[in-house]
Amino acid sequence: MLHLARDSGATLTRQLTDQLRHLITKGRLAPGQRLPSSRQLAQSLALSRNTVSFAIEQLAAEGYLSLAAGRRPVVAAGLSLDRRKMSPRSSRAGSERMVLSSWARSLQRADWPPVHDGRPRPFQPGLADEREFPHDVWSRCLRRAARNAPLRRDRPINHRPLQEALLGHLVVHRGIKAKADQILIVPTAQSGLTLVADALLERGDHAWIESPGYGGANVALHAAGATVSAIPLDAQGMAIISSRKETPRLIFVTPSHQYPTGRLMPIGRRLELLRFAEATGACIIEDDYDGEFHYEARPVAALQGLATSPRVFYLGTFSKATYADIRFGYLVVPEALIEVFERAQRHTGMLTSITMQDALAEFIASGAYLGHIRRMTRLYKSRRDRMLRALAAEAGDRLATEAPAGGMQLLARCSGPVNDRQLSARLLDAGVASRPLSSMMYHRTNEQGLFLGFAAWNEKEIDQAARILGRILR
């Protein structure tokens, strides 16, 4: 029954253990059966006593054999997973498909996040041009951080040098008012959004999003149990209707360049929004998702820095200002909430490597971050203009665009009767990515359009993709 091969790669102990285990699992050694003593086994198998003892002890540790001092090993009971031995009720239950929660099922139904498999395709929104990223500088920062890692033992979850470097940047360039420890470094902006939604919203609370707006906010607010109201935009951004019956607990906005229209929320509407939040006790999530890139003028100060009371959560990401793969978001929380948010961050495991945080701190402190942003701002502006010209030339009669004040993507509205989802699908077949406007609409409207990224593509790629778009629209 047992075949031990001395020329096999496995040790004799291991072979014996595996074969005995197999015999027990298959029921050839039945539960309750008493084995020969290890001395007898050693003799009959021509093995050393130690080899057999090790195998017996291993199987006892795993629970296959019961040992008692001075007695021979006994095969343990209950080692079968045979379905036939289960009750009829069991096998029915066992064959059921796994049931997902309503949360998971709502994610399955949701039109977000859009999944782009394979290589990025021209016009795919949300992408920085990582070909332009100074990977050599970044690689040096990462190398230094990796080398210094063994020296660090005092390790908070949010790395102080990164908090300070980032704060310096945000104070100067975005008008943020905060202390360094108000900044949480999270895996992605989306995980920061999830944290705020979960920490502030009770089931049934009301929350507002812009419509059209960012799908990730819609899903996160729903997932937190909120009743989500879609507030349409007017020329200045989210049209605040203070006469609405239910006041929101949380308002999600993208004031730097509204997502997806690219419009800048002017100071008057910013203050109106803050006054409304003050008056109603609402909190605001300000998503400055690509707030680094402004083309027409210096950017308006962030809502966070304008607010007179701490009710704005400022959300940002490094994946637009550096490159998509960096996977770092940040969340500026009100000072009074630092402790509970760090706790929530630990609880949900939304932590990032200190080595990476350290590398990023140096990347910012060295000036490479701002230098890259400045260079990309010039480049992306020229690409934006190129794309506007190319779209006007190829599809000016079908698409209405306006120059976005900043960011990496623009919205092209369809002027004729078009189904933008079908259009988007046809474009994808032709190798051009887009996001249909209707999938970003959360109130009833017939507006159709395409959300298109210009930042990650060079002039030739932009022209080619615009030609394909023009051909398909005709």
Next chain:
Amino acid sequence: MLHLARDSGATLTRQLTDQLRHLITKGRLAPGQRLPSSRQLAQSLALSRNTVSFAIEQLAAEGYLSLAAGRRPVVAAGLSLDRRKMSPRSSRAGSERMVLSSWARSLQRADWPPVHDGRPRPFQPGLADEREFPHDVWSRCLRRAARNAPLRRDRPINHRPLQEALLGHLVVHRGIKAKADQILIVPTAQSGLTLVADALLERGDHAWIESPGYGGANVALHAAGATVSAIPLDAQGMAIISSRKETPRLIFVTPSHQYPTGRLMPIGRRLELLRFAEATGACIIEDDYDGEFHYEARPVAALQGLATSPRVFYLGTFSKATYADIRFGYLVVPEALIEVFERAQRHTGMLTSITMQDALAEFIASGAYLGHIRRMTRLYKSRRDRMLRALAAEAGDRLATEAPAGGMQLLARCSGPVNDRQLSARLLDAGVASRPLSSMMYHRTNEQGLFLGFAAWNEKEIDQAARILGRILR
């Protein structure tokens, strides 16, 4: 009113913009007030017409001024955040403290996660000895990955080479049965746990945890809305009582070495648990949190590989087998659920950098990972033995320990009448970290003890900390 300094660091345009903005914000330029034309302003301030025009356009873009062709700029209305102008109701609401959700409040009350500020202290559980980690090898892997980053454009969220390298390890060493794409790479094991809980549990569903057991599971299951039952342990681990009225949707277990007792769940109980889950349709989260380190025998195959139907979610982390800061967890999901789990992963933003994933893939594929685990297994075993001896010598009359089958920490039960929370606090004052057993008990019991880490401390540190512990217990 305007003071432009030609020797200041700021450009004249910027000075003019900032000062005009300030006058508007303070109400010195009232809403509706018409400014001089840019030509007049340029003359009176002795500035170039361009300088003034840029400033006016910037302020118009920000919304401070309204411009109409051929007319002078007008200060926009509604630019005050003055509290006195708000309605009485408003200021009351505005001065309210921010209200947290019941989720956030439950986290505030929860005794988990324990927060260790500052440097790790001897006996602190959950830590690997990062002084022993081959940081030089890791740094090389990271460097190569950083250098190669610009070459990659096709980028799924879970990096195939890491999935494959990890799968190879898990198949050989843990008996996992899976395909590579069933492995999700998440920021931490805790974030993987959160994903499973949220995707499977409906509000009011029943879930089981071990008692004593892992606090992170308790919090995650509660946060997902489950009614959590604490199942006491017997000598074989979680004591399955199939006569309980409510059957669980989800069962959380740590079979490799039970957390915190360190016991191995023998094969009989493993199969009993799987049969129970099959019979009731329950799913299982198997947390193999430090399953790499086994001291007495080769480890028992993971539940995941033993199951005959796909109902086990296998959870692991790299932070024990490498070092704490790596911040990488992984989750093996049933094949039918890959798509919905990847969607949930994107939705919650539980993503990690591909560069880091790539570095880790090489670290595993090169053999450095397994080599490190082998070396640490020998080292940690000797430290476990050293700690058992030191505790016996210093506090053998007050503490009962049993050698854990693996892992990096052990449970010392108090034999006398002791309040373990107070004891733990006094120890911390003396520079020794621990986790009181009572904080890990979820059913009613008077058992008291200390959960102590031995892996991260050398022999001298272990002896010293044991002496302090002995002194405080006396």
